Amino acid sequence: MTSDKKQEVHTHKIGVYLWIWGLLFVFSFFSYMVDYINYQGLLRWSLIIFFMLVKAGLIMAIFMHLYWERWAIVNVLLWPMTAIGVFIAIMAAESYYTFFSRMFYFVVGS
Amino acid sequence: MSQFDISKLPKGSKGFMYDWGSDQRAFKGVPWGKAMMWIFLLSDTFIFSCFLISLMTARASTVVPWPYASEVFGLTVFGTSVPLLLIAIMTFVLITSSGTMAIAVKYGYEKNRKLCGWFLVATALGGLTFVGMQAFEWSKLIFHDGVRPWGNPFGAEQFGAFFFMVTGFHGTHVSIGVIFLFIFARKVFRGDFETGRRGYFTSMKSDYEAIEILGLYWHFVDLVWVFIFAFFYLW
Numbered sequence: 001m002t003s004d005k006k007q008e009v010h011t012h013k014i015g016v017y018l019w020i021w022g023l024l025f026v027f028s029f030f031s032y033m034v035d036y037i038n039y040q041g042l043l044r045w046s047l048i049i050f051f052m053l054v055k056a057g058l059i060m061a062i063f064m065h066l067y068w069e070r071w072a073i074v075n076v077l078l079w080p081m082t083a084i085g086v087f088i089a090i091m092a093a094e095s096y097y098t099f100f101s102r103m104f105y106f107v108v109g110s
Numbered sequence: 111m112s113q114f115d116i117s118k119l120p121k122g123s124k125g126f127m128y129d130w131g132s133d134q135r136a137f138k139g140v141p142w143g144k145a146m147m148w149i150f151l152l153s154d155t156f157i158f159s160c161f162l163i164s165l166m167t168a169r170a171s172t173v174v175p176w177p178y179a180s181e182v183f184g185l186t187v188f189g190t191s192v193p194l195l196l197i198a199i200m201t202f203v204l205i206t207s208s209g210t211m212a213i214a215v216k217y218g219y220e221k222n223r224k225l226c227g228w229f230l231v232a233t234a235l236g237g238l239t240f241v242g243m244q245a246f247e248w249s250k251l252i253f254h255d256g257v258r259p260w261g262n263p264f265g266a267e268q269f270g271a272f273f274f275m276v277t278g279f280h281g282t283h284v285s286i287g288v289i290f291l292f293i294f295a296r297k298v299f300r301g302d303f304e305t306g307r308r309g310y311f312t313s314m315k316s317d318y319e320a321i322e323i324l325g326l327y328w329h330f331v332d333l334v335w336v337f338i339f340a341f342f343y344l345w
Contacts, residue, residue: 021208025205049340052337056333056336059208059332064329065322070116072136076152084163087163088163091167092167094167095166099170
């Protein structure tokens with residue numbers, strides 16, 4: 001362990017962080033504008049998700065230094081996200097089924 | 111661990127195979143504390159995902175219209191109502207504190223004690239501002255609008271439960287982060303990492319790595335807010 005501490009840690013120029021900071025501001029402003037201009041429907045959802053993923057990517061890659069980490073840890077951190085994706089898909093299907101049965105029994109059954 | 115020079119190891123996917131097949135520690139060049147923080151954050155990701163996924167499930171399956179967050183969280187400024195104004199300001203405050211944290215980590219690694227400490231303090235103040243605005247938002251919703259976990263005047267009853275649960279859990283994370291930011295700002299100003307003073311709880315010596323590990327937690331809090339902002343407030 002001792003040699004780890006002695007390893008030269010190279011830092012990045014402050015400009016990198018200021019740039020990302022600025023970009024995060026801009027993208028947050030854009031996603032706020034989606035609400036302000038009051039886009040609805042598919043356009044709204046895709047814009048929200050796009051800006052969200054860009055911001056999340058910038059934070060993880062630069063602020064959390066994942067871009068400079070070795071793939072050994074990057075893969076360990078990112079692959080579990082597929083499980084979340086699968087869970088989202090399962091629960092989306094489940095919720096549509098619940099909605100359907102509620103509509104069916106509340107309306108038709110009453 | 112002196113048998114390898116990290117800059118000479120294979121990189122990319124080859125490096126991934128090499129590190130995991132090396133029959134040694136897999137996370138080369140990653141201090142244990144940092145690896146453990148990442149694994150904690152991974153588990154925390156799953157907790158927040160469960161909250162947001164159940165929000166999706168409740169919202170997609172309710173037969174009652176979901177409250178329109180844009181209006182619920184709108185503020186009236188000089189007679190004009192601006193949608194989501196407070197939330198937008200909170201978002202910018204949290205991003206700013208994330209930026210100052212990244213800079214604190216940078217100065218920490220450069221052993222610039224003073225600047226590292228002051229940027230930690232700035233980060234903590236940003237976090238405090240965020241929590242303060244959240245307290246304002248909560249009290250407005252509870253006392254002015256009468257939102258309860260079991261009902262609210264705007265629409266679907268689950269709205270209140272999800273609002274308090276999701277933003278409350280996130281706000282708790284921010285508050286804990288603020289406490290640790292102040293603790294570590296004190297450590298940095300006192301020069302604990304130079305003198306090798308042992309920590310109060312851990313009784314172990316620490317290094318400026320600790321600032322990066324704290325930074326990971328703080329950026330994660332910001333990261334989670336990105337998703338809450340998107341799914342709870344904007345959707």
